[in-house]
Amino acid sequence: MTLHFRQSAPRDSGHAGTIVFVHGFPFTGEAWADQLGALPDGWRGIAPDLRGFGATDIHAVAGEVPTGRKLGGRIARDDEPVLTMTCFARDLAELIDAEADGEAVVCGLSMGGYAAFELWRRHPDRVRALVLADTRASADDDEGRENRYRMAQTVRKDGMEPVARAMTPSLLSEKTRQDAPDVVARVRDMILRTPPRTAIAALAGMAARHDATDELPTISVPTLVIAGEHDALTPPEHARVMTDAIPDASIDVIPDAGHLSNMERPAAFNRALASFLTGL
Ligand code: MLT
Numbered sequence: 001m002t003l004h005f006r007q008s009a010p011r012d013s014g015h016a017g018t019i020v021f022v023h024g025f026p027f028t029g030e031a032w033a034d035q036l037g038a039l040p041d042g043w044r045g046i047a048p049d050l051r052g053f054g055a056t057d058i059h060a061v062a063g064e065v066p067t068g069r070k071l072g073g074r075i076a077r078d079d080e081p082v083l084t085m086t087c088f089a090r091d092l093a094e095l096i097d098a099e100a101d102g103e104a105v106v107c108g109l110s111m112g113g114y115a116a117f118e119l120w121r122r123h124p125d126r127v128r129a130l131v132l133a134d135t136r137a138s139a140d141d142d143e144g145r146e147n148r149y150r151m152a153q154t155v156r157k158d159g160m161e162p163v164a165r166a167m168t169p170s171l172l173s174e175k176t177r178q179d180a181p182d183v184v185a186r187v188r189d190m191i192l193r194t195p196p197r198t199a200i201a202a203l204a205g206m207a208a209r210h211d212a213t214d215e216l217p218t219i220s221v222p223t224l225v226i227a228g229e230h231d232a233l234t235p236p237e238h239a240r241v242m243t244d245a246i247p248d249a250s251i252d253v254i255p256d257a258g259h260l261s262n263m264e265r266p267a268a269f270n271r272a273l274a275s276f277l278t279g280l
Pocket of ligand 1: 112
């Protein structure tokens with residue numbers, strides 16, 4: 001049993017390779033619909049719902065999910081689950097084994113990028129190449145962890161609506177918010193469908209994540225770093241830090257996009273992705 005996923009084409013149709021798209025927080029594989037529909041010839045795309053998100057129940061896939069008691073920290077309570085990047089990386093490795101014969105290009109956006117770093121740390125053999133979109137290598141600082149704690153408290157009390165309200169302005173560029181009500185609606189809808197227990201578990205997991213900065217020079221596979229020009233959550237400086245430290249990395253800054261560059265400017269994102277994949 002693996003993660004629930006969407007795919008661009010059936011297994012064995014990707015003679016050029018498979019790319020696994022890993023969504024951010026608090027989204028689902030649906031966030032990659034515009035990429036699954038526009039891959040270069042010969043490429044197969046799969047976009048899982050990470051554990052606890054979308055159609056993948058938090059305990060549907062085998063493997064331990066720690067609790068707040070085990071992990072420590074104050075975001076998840078003692079009996080609440082924590083979705084660590086280690087859990088996500090293990091699930092992704094299993095998906096790659098089951099669906100891509102043990103090796104895939106991995107494209108992670110934001111939290112999906114944190115999971116991709118952990119996959120590289122633990123299972124580098126599963127990673128043929130990396131796409132790191134709107135993400136950062138550094139861990140949370142004290143202020144970041146405090147913000148997650150506050151967001152978890154809000155979710156416990158009032159559910160996902162306040163999260164949708166608070167996050168939307170920082171997720172999408174001003175231009176997207178003005179010109180693309182359909183994108184705003186899709187983003188809001190995914191946030192509202194996230195189970196509160198999953199949101200709290202992922203907030204605790206992200207707060208506890210490992211700092212990947214020192215590992216950037218060990219990334220020995222071709223890497224494309226993508227950043228939305230107006231990304232307020234992971235500004236393009238983070239993308240430049242990653243590009244400078246990863247030996248075989250290039251960068252593409254997507255004009256007019258915010259944090260969700262793949263949804264906001266799919267044509268520009270897909271062009272950058274296609275040129276990277278066809279060059280592998
Ligand atoms: C995401 O888009 O995955 C989140 O904004 C990442 C984060 O909260 O660090």
